[in-house]
Amino acid sequence: MHPYVETARGFAEKHAVGITVAVVAGASLLALRRWMAGGVCRSKVRLDGKTVLITGANTGIGKETALDLARRGARVILACRDLTKAHIAAVQIRKQSRNDNVVVKKLDLACLQSVRDLARDIINNEEHLDILINNAGIMMCPKWKTDEGYEMQFGVNHLGHFLLTNLLIELLKKSAPSRIVIVSSLAHEKGQIHFNDINLEEDYKPDVSYRQSKLANILFCRELAIRLKGTGVNTYCLHPGVVRTELARHLFPTSLWKNPLLLPFLLMIKNPQEGAQTSIFCAVDESLANSSGLYYSDCALKTPAPAAMDDNTAKRLWALSSSMVGLI
Numbered sequence: 001m002h003p004y005v006e007t008a009r010g011f012a013e014k015h016a017v018g019i020t021v022a023v024v025a026g027a028s029l030l031a032l033r034r035w036m037a038g039g040v041c042r043s044k045v046r047l048d049g050k051t052v053l054i055t056g057a058n059t060g061i062g063k064e065t066a067l068d069l070a071r072r073g074a075r076v077i078l079a080c081r082d083l084t085k086a087h088i089a090a091v092q093i094r095k096q097s098r099n100d101n102v103v104v105k106k107l108d109l110a111c112l113q114s115v116r117d118l119a120r121d122i123i124n125n126e127e128h129l130d131i132l133i134n135n136a137g138i139m140m141c142p143k144w145k146t147d148e149g150y151e152m153q154f155g156v157n158h159l160g161h162f163l164l165t166n167l168l169i170e171l172l173k174k175s176a177p178s179r180i181v182i183v184s185s186l187a188h189e190k191g192q193i194h195f196n197d198i199n200l201e202e203d204y205k206p207d208v209s210y211r212q213s214k215l216a217n218i219l220f221c222r223e224l225a226i227r228l229k230g231t232g233v234n235t236y237c238l239h240p241g242v243v244r245t246e247l248a249r250h251l252f253p254t255s256l257w258k259n260p261l262l263l264p265f266l267l268m269i270k271n272p273q274e275g276a277q278t279s280i281f282c283a284v285d286e287s288l289a290n291s292s293g294l295y296y297s298d299c300a301l302k303t304p305a306p307a308a309m310d311d312n313t314a315k316r317l318w319a320l321s322s323s324m325v326g327l328i
Contacts, residue, residue, distance in 0.1 A: 038241050038274060039299030041281040047074035051129050051175075052283070053122065053168075055079045055107060055161065056136025058086040061183070061240055063093070064276035065133060069283065070097035074131075079107035079118060081136075109136055109160030110146040112325055119167035128175035129168060131283050134161040134182045134217075140206040150324065151199040153206075157213035162220055163325040169233070176232025177289065180224065181282045184217035186239045186297070189305040191215030193317055198324075216317060218295060218304050223314040225293025234292040236282035240275045241298065 047069055057066040057078040070076045070093050078093075080086035086104040094102050105121060108114040122129060138156045146155035165180060172178045191211035194200060200209055221237035228235065281299040282288065295304040307313070322328045 038270060038297075039277055039281070041068075041277050041285060041299055043281070043285045045072065045284045045286060047072040047130075047284065049073075050131065051075045051077065051126055052131040052133065053077040053079055053105075053129060054133040054135055055109065055164070056081075058082060058089040060272050061276040061279060062133075062135040063089050064272045065135065065279045065283070066102070067093050067097055068276065068280050069131070070094070070099040070102050072284070073099065075101040075103070077103050077105055077122070077126075079105045079136075081106075081108045081110075107136075107164075109156040109164075110152060112146075112148055112160065112163055115160050115163045116167065119164060122168060123171055126171070129171045130175050130178045132165065132168060132172060132178075132180045133279060133283060134165065134180070135279065136161075137183065137213075139210050142206070143204045145199075148324075149199075151204070151209055153209040153213045154198065154216065157210075158216040158220065159321060159325055161217075162321045163327070165220075165224070166322075166325075166327055169228075172233045173228075173231050178233050179283060180221075180233065180235045181279055182217050182221045182235065182237045183279060184221075184237050184239060184295070185210075185214040187211045188214040188218055188239075188308055191305075191307065193219070193313060195316065195320065198320065215305075215308055216321075218308040219310070219314040219317050220321070221295075222293045222309070222311070223318045226311075228292070234288070236288065236291070237293075237295045237304075238278045238282055239295070239297040239302070240270075240278055242269045 050073075052066075052069050052074045054062050054066050054069075054076065056062040057076075058080045066076050066078055066089075076093070076099075078086050078090055080089075083104060083106060090102045090104050094100050105118055106114065107118045136156070138153055141152055144152035146152055146159075148155070150159060161182065172180065187210055191214055193212060193215060200212075218237045221235045225235045278296055278299050282296055285299075295302050295308070319328075
């Protein structure tokens, strides 16, 4: 017998327990990682001839969503605040998808005039809009304000998308069957709409603000579905999971994310491609064609918190939001 084989056999016999533990631990970690990755959109639907608009599509799950839909043949509009990053992302998406029909449009959700300008551009220059994905967001930022003086997280995560969606409604109806996908978060479960202090002037806390904005996303989706019933425009809201993206830049210092001690944890949570799966699922999956106003996570229907299913709160929020963005 070869001496190397004999040596290996001896090592294995001597360290049998340790090797067994290592193998079991490794298999368990792989299983945990796969579970953490969540659901995968299995739909093979093509989107040739379709137009998709995705907010915040220059990075993170928005970029991965754009790449997937571009690979399906769609005309993809990246609506972003940072045009430099957006153009770099567009070049990468065109190359990886082999689809040159990927364009960049300016959108600053913290400025309602920017929202109106984009909507006017889309209405004047696009023959149809088949999928609108309200993906952009900000999380746990300091006490900042939008151009109009509204609290930043509520303004960007909800009000900007509320106005954009309403301004594009007629084009979406004209393009029916069409879909509106709204990226929310599990954080909505502890959220509350502070109608008496919507900008949290009295006691601003970043987490309270974020939860309010994510609850607003689901209530908006729910009320929108009611108002669009029978038009052929369906709405979907989702939790993408815990994902390694720039969204957490205000929650943790950049240096903390580079700490090697955090590497095992970071490897366990979803990467942007995995985090984009439910957005893609809601945008294209055939099984959802007759669904509207519902909430999804890991490419499956989920039940949101009771506060997110309160129709009276949804109607009240719609009226307040309409007033704040100048729709009434």
